[in-house]
Amino acid sequence: MARTIRTAAVIGSGIMGSGIAAHLANAGIKCLLLDIIPGKLTEKEQAAGLTLNDSRVRNRLAAAAMEKMKTTQPSPLYLDSFIERITPGNLEDHLDRLKDVDWIIEVVVENLQVKQQLLQKIESVWTPGTIVSTNTSGISVNAMAEQCGAEFKKHFLGTHFFNPPRYMQLLEIIPGRTTDPEIVSYMSDFCRKRLGKGVVLAKDTPNFIGNRIGIYGLLVTLQEMREKGCSVEEVDAVTGPAMGRPKSATFRTLDLVGIDTFVHVARNVHDHVDQAGEKAVFQVPETILEMVSRGWIGDKSGQGFYKKVKGADGNSILSLDLNTMEYSPQTKVSSASLEAAKLTKGAAEKTKALIYGGDRYSELAWSILKKVLVYSADKLGEIADSIADIDNAMKWGFNWELGPFETWDAIGLVKSVQRMEAEGLAVPQWVKDWIAAGNTSFYKRELGRTVHYLKGRYHGAEENPEVISLRDLKDRGRVVKSNSGGNLIDLGDEVVCLEFQSPNNAIGADILSMIRQSMDEVDKNYKGLVIANEGRNFSVGANLVFLLMEAQDEEWDEIEAMIHQFQQTLLKLKHFTKPVVVAPHRMTLGGGVEVCLAADQVHVSAETYMGLVEVGVGVIPGGGGCKEMALRMSRKIADPQIDLQPFMNQIFETIGMAKVSSSGHDAFRLGYLRETDKVAINRDHLIHEAKQAVLRMDNEGYVPPVNEKFRVVGEDGKAVMQLGAYSLRQSKFISDYDLHVANKLAHVLAGGDVPAGTLVTEQYMLDLEKEAFLSLCGEPKTQQRMQHMLTKGKPLRN
Incomplete structure (x- = not known):
């Protein structure tokens, strides 16, 4: 039915x-x-x-x-x-x-x-x-x-x-x-x-998949911690990013989840399994039960394994000594293996560097990891039939970067099994049979897709036409063009996708070059262009490192050339002869938003956080963001009898306060998206939906947007916006330098010193943007803000 x-x-x-x-x-x-x-x-x-x-x-x-x-x-x-x-x-x-x-x-x-x-x-x-x-x-x-x-x-x-x-x-x-x-x-x-x-x-077994493996791992960690005499800080240093796990690691995670909840879930397995060894592992340690009896159950009670205290020098976080049940200041944890893991990229390489590091923290990591891997293998068939389901449960439910079987592959399946058996650990027979058959991994790439172990053979899931994998397409030789900033990939049906691939997908000269090359290629051979990628974030904005270096060296011509190139590339993209659809996800900031603003349509993931946040580093949007936001509002309020000022005030506040959407839907409220843009709740379907949008526009007879003049609020409107910023300064909500940046922003959004209602061109507005951006780059306080963002990862309010 x-x-x-x-x-x-x-x-x-x-x-x-x-x-x-x-x-x-x-x-x-x-x-x-x-x-x-x-x-x-x-x-x-x-x-x-x-x-x-x-x-x-x-x-x-x-x-x-x-x-x-x-x-x-x-x-x-x-x-x-x-x-x-x-x-x-x-x-x-x-x-x-x-x-x-x-x-x-x-x-x-x-x-x-x-x-x-x-x-x-x-x-x-x-x-x-x-x-x-x-x-x-x-x-x-x-x-x-x-x-x-x-x-x-x-x-x-x-x-x-x-x-x-x-x-x-x-x-x-x-x-x-x-x-x-x-x-x-x-x-x-x-x-x-x-x-x-x-x-x-999952199968109908105690705690199903995620909590069965996850709680086992936490209990094993507590056991190894006790046997090796490690502190809370030491365990968290080992079981966090160094092992491909979240920053919350073991004990911060337990504080967040609630130690009472952890005890309840652990007991559920203990009470419903028959095997004595497994039942023993799920016996909650007395120290944890003592914490619960004292009400030290984590964040919801104000203290758990960690406790925040106020002192004369501000807040500090203490850690619990499980031997004395007393809190004390945290100690810094470091070792050769931990440093090696920090310096290595990717969860697979980090984990290898950690467990083969040869120090006491390597031994702690290995003693925990080997038991989790063997337990996961032992439960295959009991809690789930597929290793992919077990791996995905741990990645999606516990935020591990690699699931147990992916981790096993990363550290070397054959090598690690030999070490486990040499140390007396009983490895499940099916794993040994798999290796004996000549296999060296649970996963492998085959004909441009990933296959995995399933019941004694490699198995590939049926391909879902709604899920487009750029990685798979690249493996199948579908790259049309490539440079250090991006790849142009054939999606089929005469549509290509431009994938950013710079660090953090920051937009620099290489990506801009690839955008121009992509337009040239599409103009000759394709129906349209999708811009999307599979990185953690769509784009964190422009290349701040390059910008700061050039500003500190007073290479103003270089900065001006970069801004000009950015503006003209996106202006060309906006008026391109073929349809362009951008499909952003997660952090989409600064220049990343400006790329979206230049598209015919945006198909955004529901979990997308969009914002023109340039004021946080002491500049204003310089790639057309100010121009496009002002233009969109002017066209939306097309009736010249309607006062444009209140609407421009909203844009001024959005950009001036560096507002970031809390979701893809929220980006409509902030004006980053239009009614014609779409939200996809499943990120895996995003590129497919963007491709279909390109094909629809082509089928309907695509006509690029014309370059029209639009009205601005002019010098009177600028005065209104600047007065609003001055009021915030008087109320001490912003600093003197915030006010200085805000005044520059108001000048650009207002269209400069022209009468209210003046019609201006896009290029005129871009020139205002460029002038303001350049002048702010020369300010010492802007350079301080850039430096602080690069080193600390957060804005400086100087």
């Missing part, structure tokens, strides 16, 4: 329930958020004369969760207005509404009996065919539904989101024994496409 999920109900409005409801709203799904009815009035409710029968009391828990969404940072919503898609209610008054929704998700307390009772209540009003799922983090899906009817069980499964649901990519789907395979397939597809999730199929 054809199935569509347009409406949903989330039962349970705690952190996870409200977060899931928020993300469903992000995806355009109308959602009921239900919870139990409170048993007593609050003091505020009593003072207002309310009773337990009042709907405001009965819906209080869900309504309060929605209020909390509005202030939670980072926000669970792409846009604040999306909260209107959520309706609060309670399980008694609104239970019958469940029969009208397309998907019911229970997210109540992790207690089997409570969940069983709730499912029976849901089944009493359930419309046959409606999908019902549980967000349990580890309770058996089959046990939960064992008292339900056969038809209900066919439509019931686990959908385990990771917290926070908007930001964590992992979604574990856990079928029950009798779940209809078509439901599993549909939900996997729906959650990938509509919710943007990375889906893995």
Whole structure:
């Protein structure tokens, strides 16, 4: 049967329930958020004369969760207005509404009996065919539904989101024994496409995949820490980026998650596994239980493995000594192996440098890692059938850069197994059989794609036409042109993609050259151009290192030439004869935004943070950003009888305050995107969607935008903007130098010293931009700001 999920109900409005409801709203799904009815009035409710029968009391828990969404940072919503898609209610008054929704998700307390009772209540009003799922983090899906009817069980499964649901990519789907395979397939597809999730199929075993491997790794780390006499700081130095893991490493992660939560999840495995050795590993150490008994459960209690304290010299962070249970100042941790890992690029090389470094930290890393790798291999077939699902669960759910089997390949499968066996570690037989068959890795590249071990042979997943991999296309010889800044790659169907490949995708002369070469190639041989890449961020802006060096050497002609080249390249891109679609993701700053502003259309990832942030380094947008923002607003407010000033004030504030969107949707509010631009919730589909947009424009008979004059607010408008900046200075919100930069920005956005309503050209505005940019580059305080950003990674307020 054809199935569509347009409406949903989330039962349970705690952190996870409200977060899931928020993300469903992000995806355009109308959602009921239900919870139990409170048993007593609050003091505020009593003072207002309310009773337990009042709907405001009965819906209080869900309504309060929605209020909390509005202030939670980072926000669970792409846009604040999306909260209107959520309706609060309670399980008694609104239970019958469940029969009208397309998907019911229970997210109540992790207690089997409570969940069983709730499912029976849901089944009493359930419309046959409606999908019902549980967000349990580890309770058996089959046990939960064992008292339900056969038809209900066919439509019931686990959908385990990771917290926070908007930001964590992992979604574990856990079928029950009798779940209809078509439901599993549909939900996997729906959650990938509509919710943007990375889906893995898990088996109905304690803690499924991510938490089973992740909690094991944390417990092994605690065990090795105790045996080797290491401190909290030492363990975190080893188990963070040096090992391809997040900066939060082990103990900062536990503080963030909550040590009580960690204990609960660990106990769930301990209580439900039979093998004595595994049960022993999942026995939580007494020191951790002591921390919980004292209420030292991490960030939510103010202290855990780390504790922030205020002193005469400001805040400092202390670390816990697990032997004395006392806090003390942190000590700096360094060694040859840690330094080698820091100097090496990529998680694979870092991990190798660390574990083969030959010092005590190498030994700590190896002793932890070898056990996690063997455990992951031992659980293959029990918790999941695919090593790719296990690897992806750890990357998407725990932010590891490499999954266990990818890590094994990185450190050398054959070499590491020999070392493990020499040290008496029992390696699973299937791994030894795989090596004996002549294989030296679990993954390999084959015909331009990655294949991996699956049941004794290499297996490649079916290609999804909606997922375009630039890496695969490059391996297949589809590079048309290339230089140090980028590659022009044939996407098929007479569309090419320009991929940036400079460090941090910073825009410099090499990328600008590649943009011009790409236009020349497309003009002759292709229908249109996509600009996208697969880097961590789309682009952090212009090449600040080059700019600072030239400014310090007073090479003004070089800087002017660079700005001119940047402006003219993007101006040509904007008026190019073929359609251009840019597909940005994550950090898209400064020059990266200006590339987007020059495109016919932007297809942006939902998790994109766009901003013209140049004032943070003491300059203004110089590649056409000011011009394009002013032009767009002028054309939007086309009626000359409507005062343009209030709208230009908004742009002045957006650029002057270096505002960055909190999502792709939020970029519309800030004016970086237009109504014709699009948002993709699944980043993996972004390049495909951009390509389709190019083909649509070509098919419709593409006509490039004309070069028109547009009106500006002129010198009167400049005075208004400068007065606003002066007021901020008087209120001490900005510094004197901030005011100086703001005055330059106002001059450019206003169109200079011309009468209000004057019509100007794009080139005129670009010349104003260039003049202001150049003059600011010569200022010592701008150079100080650039230097500070390069060394500290954050703005200087001088």
